[in-house]
Amino acid sequence: MDTALHEQRRGPRLPAALHGSHVHPASGRVELKDVRTVLLDIEGTTTPIEFVHQILFPYARAHMREFLERHAADPEVRADLARLRAEHAAESDAPPPPWRDDVASVVAYVEWLMDRDRKSTGLKSLQGKIWEAGYRAGELRGQVYPDVPRAFARWASQGRDIAIFSSGSAQAQRCLFAHSTAGDLSPFIRAYFDTTTGPKTAPESYRRIAAALERPLREVLFVSDVAAELDAARLAGMRSALSVRGPEAGGPPLDHPVIHGLDETC
Structure with a gap:
């Protein structure tokens, strides 16, 4: 990914402490205390952009x-x-x-x-x-990062729901996780949301998702590699975490807590 696109996805920098997600001071992990649903983007979060x-x-x-x-x-x-x-x-x-x-x-x-x-x-x-x-037809298999099945199993054992919000259709999302390189992950996923819910950069989309999940906004953590999407989720009232899977350009951003994999949640 070139530097310009990387910066566009990452967005401007503001203090993370202003935003609702809890960051463990020693490890940089995002705490899931009071989080009942983890809402995930796909590209750059569960699945390689490539x-x-x-x-x-x-x-x-x-x-x-x-x-x-x-x-x-x-x-x-x-x-x-x-x-x-x-x-x-x-x-x-x-x-x-x-x-x-x-x-x-x-x-x-x-x-x-x-x-x-x-x-x-x-x-x-x-x-x-x-x-x-x-x-x-067996011509495609959905690629997921190695930490994805571990995180799904861990969150499920903790009683947390998992949902997906991606610009790809809900049908495409289901297929990716049902036919993934880690096996069928679809039993872990409660709901799929796509552009029929609304734009990913619109706060109202996240309000609709929380309503569909019957969850208070503050009990939902949204993880994405696009800062503008996290800004919208945060404005709606959700917690947020920025997924950074590759090397960081220009140092870590401070506008959202940063995780380098789904194992960095606790």
């Missing part, structure tokens, strides 16, 4: 045309196409490829969205369906 960008995204791109040719008449796919058509009509960026209600133009628009890393709900839903087929 897996998403170098395996999942290219797989979806390579199989998009074939998938649409086979499944364009399926009701769920038609709903995705309707979302994409509406998004295309509302585009305010540089003009996207023209929309003509055929597979070629849909593929062109989808690739245009992917090139811009857009968090399009229609795109994410289509990607999830393609990945599900890949997982079921």
